[in-house]
Amino acid sequence: MNWEQIISPRIQDVPPSGIRKFFDMVSGVDDVISLGVGEPDFVTPWHINEASIYSLEQGSTMYTSNYGLLSLREEIAKFLYSKHELTYNPENEVLVTVGVSEALDLALRALLSEGDELLLPEPCYVSYEPSTVLAGGKVVRVKTSAQDNFKLRADDLKKAITDRSKVLVLCYPNNPTGATMDREDLLEISQIVEENDLIVLSDEIYGQLTYEGEYVSFASLPGMRKRTIVFNGFSKAYAMTGWRIGYAAAPKPIINAMMKIHQYTMLCAPIMSQKAALEALVNGDRERKKMFKAYNQRRRVIVQGLNDMGLDCFEPKGAFYAFPSIKKTGLSSEEFAQRLLEEAGVVVIPGNVFGESGEGFIRCSYASSLENITEALARMKSFVKKLV
Amino acid sequence: MNDDILELLESNSRLSPDKISTMLDIPQEKVEKVIKVLEEENVIVKYCTLIDWDKTERDIVYALIDVKVTPERGVGFDAVAKRIYKFSEVSSVFLMSGGYDLSVKIEGRSMREVALFVAEKLATIEHVQSTATHFILKTYKKDGIIFKKDKKLDERLVVSP
Numbered sequence: 001m002n003w004e005q006i007i008s009p010r011i012q013d014v015p016p017s018g019i020r021k022f023f024d025m026v027s028g029v030d031d032v033i034s035l036g037v038g039e040p041d042f043v044t045p046w047h048i049n050e051a052s053i054y055s056l057e058q059g060s061t062m063y064t065s066n067y068g069l070l071s072l073r074e075e076i077a078k079f080l081y082s083k084h085e086l087t088y089n090p091e092n093e094v095l096v097t098v099g100v101s102e103a104l105d106l107a108l109r110a111l112l113s114e115g116d117e118l119l120l121p122e123p124c125y126v127s128y129e130p131s132t133v134l135a136g137g138k139v140v141r142v143k144t145s146a147q148d149n150f151k152l153r154a155d156d157l158k159k160a161i162t163d164r165s166k167v168l169v170l171c172y173p174n175n176p177t178g179a180t181m182d183r184e185d186l187l188e189i190s191q192i193v194e195e196n197d198l199i200v201l202s203d204e205i206y207g208q209l210t211y212e213g214e215y216v217s218f219a220s221l222p223g224m225r226k227r228t229i230v231f232n233g234f235s236k237a238y239a240m241t242g243w244r245i246g247y248a249a250a251p252k253p254i255i256n257a258m259m260k261i262h263q264y265t266m267l268c269a270p271i272m273s274q275k276a277a278l279e280a281l282v283n284g285d286r287e288r289k290k291m292f293k294a295y296n297q298r299r300r301v302i303v304q305g306l307n308d309m310g311l312d313c314f315e316p317k318g319a320f321y322a323f324p325s326i327k328k329t330g331l332s333s334e335e336f337a338q339r340l341l342e343e344a345g346v347v348v349i350p351g352n353v354f355g356e357s358g359e360g361f362i363r364c365s366y367a368s369s370l371e372n373i374t375e376a377l378a379r380m381k382s383f384v385k386k387l388v
Numbered sequence: 389m390n391d392d393i394l395e396l397l398e399s400n401s402r403l404s405p406d407k408i409s410t411m412l413d414i415p416q417e418k419v420e421k422v423i424k425v426l427e428e429e430n431v432i433v434k435y436c437t438l439i440d441w442d443k444t445e446r447d448i449v450y451a452l453i454d455v456k457v458t459p460e461r462g463v464g465f466d467a468v469a470k471r472i473y474k475f476s477e478v479s480s481v482f483l484m485s486g487g488y489d490l491s492v493k494i495e496g497r498s499m500r501e502v503a504l505f506v507a508e509k510l511a512t513i514e515h516v517q518s519t520a521t522h523f524i525l526k527t528y529k530k531d532g533i534i535f536k537k538d539k540k541l542d543e544r545l546v547v548s549p
């Protein structure tokens with residue numbers, strides 16, 4: 001078979017995932033401690049599981065409305081209002097999706113035409129680029145740097161804008177850097193967005209994991225609601241990755257366009273996950289806060305540990321990642337990660353998989369037990385000592 | 389702040405002041421001072437270890453005894469409780485609301501030993517009106533920790549985006 005002719009060129013053009021490559025390398029090495037995981041180490045709080053089990057017992061095994069359960073959308077709208085004073089009509093401005101992943105894909109397909117440009121601050125989460133390519137758009141990367149605490153700078157954004165620029169992706173708190181943007185930082189960006197008539201995809205999946213400063217939803221800035229799609233979900237804050245549930249909130253015409261795709265490709269998000277998400281929103285605060293507290297404590301331990309061993313690490317104020325520089329060691333990110341794995345049995349993600357400006361950095365997730373973090377830091381310390 | 393320190397120590401009494409200082413972003417000297425005061429005030433009573441004895445060879449029998457007390461002028465529950473908790477066989481004593489007054493946990497090497505203790509020592513204490521003994525057959529969860537066969541393995545992928 002000539003697979004190259006069979007597989008669509010568009011898919012062939014999607015580069016292999018750097019994370020995947022690293023995953024293959026890691027499999028087969030024993031006794032590793034992983035700081036490479038991008039999901040909570042907590043299991044979903046039991047009351048959430050229980051609510052979902054109960055709904056199954058009650059026979060809730062059907063399709064729901066394409067938009068998702070109205071009760072869930074109402075709670076989402078309530079959440080957005082109480083947190084950010086954002087008003088969305090649960091009837092037609094909120095869409096429940098199979099994770100933020102699906103919602104992002106829907107938005108990109110709904111917005112991008114062939115050749116439209118998407119502005120992507122990097123280092124960033126690995127899905128945005130391939131999803132954009134699949135939707136027919138073109139990615140224009142905007143670099144951020146450790147000196148700026150990995151914030152998107154207005155000047156850099158301006159320089160990247162062309163007359164094909166259409167969409168800007170913002171993900172704060174950020175994966176992989178843990179960077180956050182304050183209200184002032186975002187206000188500067190919002191001016192450029194306004195001037196250039198951009199649509200903003202604001203991936204706020206780590207919003208509730210903001211440890212310092214305020215979590216500002218981009219849509220809540222003056223004039224931005226009408227040009228923003230807010231993405232949020234349950235994977236991170238409520239430790240619900242496996243449930244595959246998230247949502248988008250946006251003006252009606254945008255949600256309507258996303259719905260058009262969603263109704264044919266997904267029909268609806270699984271009802272048991274929707275029931276679980278509903279329970280999380282209504283009764284989940286107590287457990288969420290416990291996890292939040294634990295992450296925050298580990299964050300301080302890992303940042304101090306990394307700095308102590310000589311890996312400069314700016315203070316990540318959100319998400320559950322530290323992003324230290326390994327430039328001092330003279331190794332590339334990939335060399336560092338590979339040797340750290342082989343010589344010390346610790347898994348971290350090389351920063352370059354999140355974009356060129358991640359070169360010279362590694363991503364260390366602190367969604368891991370304190371014992372694991374402590375042991376990993378000890379192993380890393382003796383490894384780094386050999387190098388510098 | 390005291391509560392945060394206590395919470396951490398309650399979940400892991402081996403945490404060093406240095407680590408606690410980092411985790412809570414409080415200077416180490418301050419943490420040490422607070423812990424010292426809490427120890428002096430007997431808020432921190434003791435540092436112990438949670439052990440699943442069922443997994444060891446050692447045979448221990450636990451029983452919970454519901455104790456009804458006839459309160460009498462001048463002799464409150466405290467005085468009766470005190471007479472009970474002085475016995476080394478007694479591992480905990482709680483004053484309860486509801487159908488009985490004191491809940492007493494007893495530790496012994498055999499059911500017989502526990503039963504005898506209740507009959508001879510506990511039931512005969514002045515003002516103790518009646519006792520009901522319940523043997524503990526299995527511990528599923530204690531002090532917030534589930535006792536399982538093995539440590540749960542991390543099922544997450546080693547690497548994920």
Ligand SMILES: Cc1ncc(COP(=O)(O)O)c(C=O)c1O
Pocket residue numbers: 038098099100101102125171175203205233234235241244245246549
């Ligand atoms: C920034 C970011 N957005 C989206 C996702 C995907 O989330 P979901 O599980 O809701 O699809 C992730 C998961 O790692 C992420 O880090």
